[in-house]
Amino acid sequence: MNDAPYRLIAEVDFGExxxxxxxxxxxxxxxxxxxxxxxxxxxQHGAVIGANCKIQSHTFICHGVTxxxxxxxxxxxxxxxxKRPRSTTPEGRLQTDEDWELLPTLVEQGAAIGSxxxxxxxLTIGRDALVGAGAVVTRSVPExxxxxxxxASAQADASRASSST
Numbered sequence: 001m002n003d004a005p006y007r008l009i010a011e012v013d014f015g016e017x018x019x020x021x022x023x024x025x026x027x028x029x030x031x032x033x034x035x036x037x038x039x040x041x042x043x044q045h046g047a048v049i050g051a052n053c054k055i056q057s058h059t060f061i062c063h064g065v066t067x068x069x070x071x072x073x074x075x076x077x078x079x080x081x082x083k084r085p086r087s088t089t090p091e092g093r094l095q096t097d098e099d100w101e102l103l104p105t106l107v108e109q110g111a112a113i114g115s116x117x118x119x120x121x122x123l124t125i126g127r128d129a130l131v132g133a134g135a136v137v138t139r140s141v142p143e144x145x146x147x148x149x150x151x152a153s154a155q156a157d158a159s160r161a162s163s164s165t
Contacts, residue, residue: 015051029061032069056115064104064121071107074115074133079105081121108143117152 008025015033020026024037028045031037035049038057043049047061050069057075064081082100089099103121111125114133123140131137132148141147146155
């Protein structure tokens, strides 16, 4: 790990040769060997990042997210771990950890997530899948698939699309 300034790093399990850039918040998470964390990234407690990943700037990885080895996460990607976020309970008191359901998310080996994508909780992005920039992923993405748009859906085969016009 390098010694860049302006970081909050607490109780992080680091692998070997991890690089963490300035202006990051990492706490209670696990980061695998050779992974690079860009500036202005937050990774919360309970998140797991595999080996040889690249997490670009301004990304938020919340509790319950597991990212396997060799995954690329573009700039400004946002992970969400709750389908019904609320600040208070029906009785009006501030919510605590017991008042919501954690929806774990898995990003499998070799997947790539484009800049600005939003990944909702409780789903899997399959091995070697590609999530296009700006996509809003509301359902699991199959292995090797490419999804784009809002909500994200499978990209049409370019060769079929051009032959039909």
